[in-house]
Amino acid sequence: MKYTSEHEYVKTEGDIGTIGISDYAQNQLGDIVFVELPEVGKAFNKGDEIAVIESVKAASELYAPISGTITQINEQLDIEPALVNSSPEDKGWIFKIKLNNASELDDLMDEEAYASHIG
Amino acid sequence: MNNNQQLIKTSLYDLHIEHGARMVSFAGYELPIQYKGIVAEHNHTREQASLFDVSHMGQIIIKGEDFASTAKALEAIIPANIIDLEQGDMRYSVLLNENGGIIDDLIITRPTDEQASDGTIFIVVNGATKANDFKFMQENLAKEIEISFEKNKSLLALQGPKAASVLSRFSDIGEKLSFMQSDATSIKGIKCNISRSGYTGEDGFEISLNDKDASKLANTLLDEQEAEFAGLGARDSLRLEAGLCLYGHDMNEKIDPISASIIFAIGKHRRLEGGFIGDKKIQNILKDGAKQKRAGIIFEGRMPVREGAKLVDEQGNEIGNITSGTFSPILQKPIAMGYLPIKRAKIGTKITAIVRNKQVNGEIVRMPFVANNYVRAFSG
Numbered sequence: 001m002k003y004t005s006e007h008e009y010v011k012t013e014g015d016i017g018t019i020g021i022s023d024y025a026q027n028q029l030g031d032i033v034f035v036e037l038p039e040v041g042k043a044f045n046k047g048d049e050i051a052v053i054e055s056v057k058a059a060s061e062l063y064a065p066i067s068g069t070i071t072q073i074n075e076q077l078d079i080e081p082a083l084v085n086s087s088p089e090d091k092g093w094i095f096k097i098k099l100n101n102a103s104e105l106d107d108l109m110d111e112e113a114y115a116s117h118i119g
Numbered sequence: 120m121n122n123n124q125q126l127i128k129t130s131l132y133d134l135h136i137e138h139g140a141r142m143v144s145f146a147g148y149e150l151p152i153q154y155k156g157i158v159a160e161h162n163h164t165r166e167q168a169s170l171f172d173v174s175h176m177g178q179i180i181i182k183g184e185d186f187a188s189t190a191k192a193l194e195a196i197i198p199a200n201i202i203d204l205e206q207g208d209m210r211y212s213v214l215l216n217e218n219g220g221i222i223d224d225l226i227i228t229r230p231t232d233e234q235a236s237d238g239t240i241f242i243v244v245n246g247a248t249k250a251n252d253f254k255f256m257q258e259n260l261a262k263e264i265e266i267s268f269e270k271n272k273s274l275l276a277l278q279g280p281k282a283a284s285v286l287s288r289f290s291d292i293g294e295k296l297s298f299m300q301s302d303a304t305s306i307k308g309i310k311c312n313i314s315r316s317g318y319t320g321e322d323g324f325e326i327s328l329n330d331k332d333a334s335k336l337a338n339t340l341l342d343e344q345e346a347e348f349a350g351l352g353a354r355d356s357l358r359l360e361a362g363l364c365l366y367g368h369d370m371n372e373k374i375d376p377i378s379a380s381i382i383f384a385i386g387k388h389r390r391l392e393g394g395f396i397g398d399k400k401i402q403n404i405l406k407d408g409a410k411q412k413r414a415g416i417i418f419e420g421r422m423p424v425r426e427g428a429k430l431v432d433e434q435g436n437e438i439g440n441i442t443s444g445t446f447s448p449i450l451q452k453p454i455a456m457g458y459l460p461i462k463r464a465k466i467g468t469k470i471t472a473i474v475r476n477k478q479v480n481g482e483i484v485r486m487p488f489v490a491n492n493y494v495r496a497f498s499g
Contacts, residue, residue: 031158056356
């Protein structure tokens with residue numbers, strides 16, 4: 001598992017990355033009521049706005065942590081967005097992306113570095 | 120706000136931290152936005168009783184020779200009917216500028232003999248606007264009226280269907296007060312002014328007391344099984360469900376009370392007679408009709424439609440905007456308030472909002488979104 005400084009995680013299996021937000025991030029956002037998911041098949045560059053997570057209080061943009069094409073979205077979040085709160089790194093995953101360039105993963109933090117990042 | 124300005128801590132600061140509050144800067148104060156979570160606190164308020172620290176709000180006292188002269192002086196600046204208030208009665212009103220725009224909304228109380236001497240009137244205003252409000256009143260009230268902020272006072276709100284039963288274990292005041300009435304009482308030896316009022320749409324009380332007693336009173340209430348702390352986040356979603364305006368969002372100095380759908384803030388005979396700041400403009404708007412109106416909207420789906428979202432007609436032309444919006448924890452739907460041209464603001468009218476370049480369909484509904492539970496048992 002790798003993390004961005006914006007509290008997203010990327011879990012890779014082969015050339016597919018599963019992306020969501022960290023437990024720390026869901027706790028900071030509070031009750032999540034809506035997730036605007038990207039379209040399957042759409043390509044993104046690293047840093048592009050890719051999804052929006054809405055809590056009761058505010059909307060927060062999610063930026064692509066790596067470049068690639070969306071292969072799958074977590075449609076269960078349309079019905080149960082609170083899964084991002086209850087199970088951020090498992091059932092609350094947000095989308096899967098086919099990596100363009102696996103070397104981009106090297107720029108991300110490992111679990112230890114992320115733990116010290118959130119202090 | 121100036122960045123280097125020190126945020127004010129309320130008397131309950133340590134207690135908030137102890138209860139796991141997440142603190143934010145609000146109106147110059149450091150206040151809890153949430154403890155366990157906004158939705159949990161919201162639902163708890165609708166089902167049980169929640170304690171809110173609203174000590175940032177401005178508690179103002181004005182005093183003249185007797186009630187009639189203070190009331191007359193206040194009526195010269197605000198549009199409510201004050202002179203007819205009985206002791207212990209409260210009234211919602213607004214401060215207006217010469218253009219009839221809303222400077223702030225406020226609650227006026229004619230105290231009982233137990234609360235204050237004759238000639239005193241209590242006024243509670245919003246925290247973020249209290250300094251301006253004070254200056255405005257100081258400049259516009261008759262010279263012989265003394266005006267001051269309550270010194271070293273906290274303000275707590277106990278809100279929810281169980282608020283009255285929690286309070287009844289310490290004082291019989293709940294049995295005496297109807298919605299929008301106030302009196303003095305004592306809880307475990309702590310002197311307080313209690314009113315049956317609030318900002319959640321539920322039955323509840325607001326408690327004004329000395330700072331030094333605030334923690335003790337809060338702990339006394341929180342020791343009761345039904346009572347828990349709730350923060351500013353829940354306060355906002357609760358007031359939205361209740362259809363209540365938030366100053367600086369749903370109203371401001373460019374919006375008049377008729378457009379804001381709070382005409383009840385203007386006394387009936389005063390609409391005809393005038394004699395308050397902004398009266399000519401208000402009378403003109405009443406005669407010609409407001410051009411726009413604050414309306415309640417429920418949107419389809421789950422995506423919240425928030426402040427700033429544009430409202431458009433069938434051709435995509437902008438015709439209005441959202442001033443507050445959230446996802447209603449009770450209705451499980453996006454709810455919002457916004458301004459629309461009068462003919463578009465009728466109940467049942469379809470409306471479209473634009474959020475992140477996408478269209479969201481909604482319908483104008485009657486407010487409150489969630490029914491009020493005010494207790495008016497003793498009103499005439």
